[in-house]
Amino acid sequence: MNVDQLTKLLEDVKNDQCDIPAALEQLKNLPYEDLTYAKVDHHRELRNGYPEVIYSPGKSLDQIKGIVQNMMERSTGNILASRAERDVFEAIKSVSPDAIYYEEARSVVVKRVEYKTTEDYILVVTAGTADIPVAEEAAITAEVMGNQVKRLYDVGVAGIHRLLGNVPIINHAKVIIVVAGMEGALASVVGGLSDKPIVAVPTSIGYGASFGGISALLGMLTSCASGIGVVNIDNGFGAACLASKINKL
Structure with missing residues (x-):
């Protein structure tokens, strides 16, 4: 959940378009969500400006897919998996067809936001x-x-x-x-x-x-x-x- 989503949620509660129990259900996983094998830091985008980056080595393909799926549901920023081999890309692509593999960089990117590119x-x-x-x-x-x-x-x-x-x-x-x-x-x-x-x-x-x-x-x-x-x-x-x-x- 980013700043815009949080603002909208609070406005919905204020305008009686979302009841308090439903809002609490969404807010309880704001800092992070425990997937047992990973605690996905949904708060990082609010703190640092960018979502958590997935370091691929040492994680199973199912774990990587689970993290990506959770990030897609709970955040809106770009998703980056570093040190990723092609099998990691294929796993992420099964969750997000828009995933792009940069083979030389060993990086998988799910681009969901076009940040304003710096002039410098x-x-x-x-x-x-x-x-x-x-x-x-x-x-x-x-x-x-x-x-x-x-x-x-x-x-x-x-x-x-x-x-x-x-x-x-x-x-x-x-x-x-x-x-x-x-x-x-x-x-x-x-x-x-x-x-x-x-x-x-x-x-x-x-x-x-x-x-x-x-x-x-x-x-x-x-x-x-x-x-x-x-x-x-x-x-x-x-x-x-x-x-x-x-x-x-």
């Missing part, structure tokens, strides 16, 4: 092509949340001229998400070129000494460039959430 844009930058799946998770999440998103892929420090040839698009962004594996140096370089806030995402891409992204994580955390915040390894979703809040300030 989030720029998503990757060091290499192998980083694109994490970058697409960030880009799709940010778009679902109503942001204008631009992409600049495969501009890592091994060919720095590729990045320098795109300085204008970097400078005009309001916030930049930098996605990089290996040693994670791209975040420092972009931070040295731009006065915009940067959300750095270390990825698990790299050879043995990259330690599954730990080298990139430590490199980004110890960057000498200022104005860089770092999220967890491969966490494109978390980067998008932070970038969206900055972009809408």
Whole structure:
């Protein structure tokens, strides 16, 4: 239940179009609804502006379907399932035929609301092509949340001229998400070129000494460039959430 639905319910009670017991029945599940295997947070859209996001790994297909069905009945915002394989998409599509699967991002979206797209844009930058799946998770999440998103892929420090040839698009962004594996140096370089806030995402891409992204994580955390915040390894979703809040300030 969002703000508009709650307002309408209260008006219906006031105008005797809905009796108090019926209204209480609708309100009792406002904060969350207990499905035994999940407590679906219907209040999150009121608190944070966006409904709860479904993290797919570790959940059965029936559990995911149950959560989506409950969200469709109790909320009006867009539904996003992250880290979703194709079988998760097929399960959600059986509940909501309008579901869209973004395979590279491993994200399923049930788009029910067209949020007003921001005039300012989030720029998503990757060091290499192998980083694109994490970058697409960030880009799709940010778009679902109503942001204008631009992409600049495969501009890592091994060919720095590729990045320098795109300085204008970097400078005009309001916030930049930098996605990089290996040693994670791209975040420092972009931070040295731009006065915009940067959300750095270390990825698990790299050879043995990259330690599954730990080298990139430590490199980004110890960057000498200022104005860089770092999220967890491969966490494109978390980067998008932070970038969206900055972009809408």
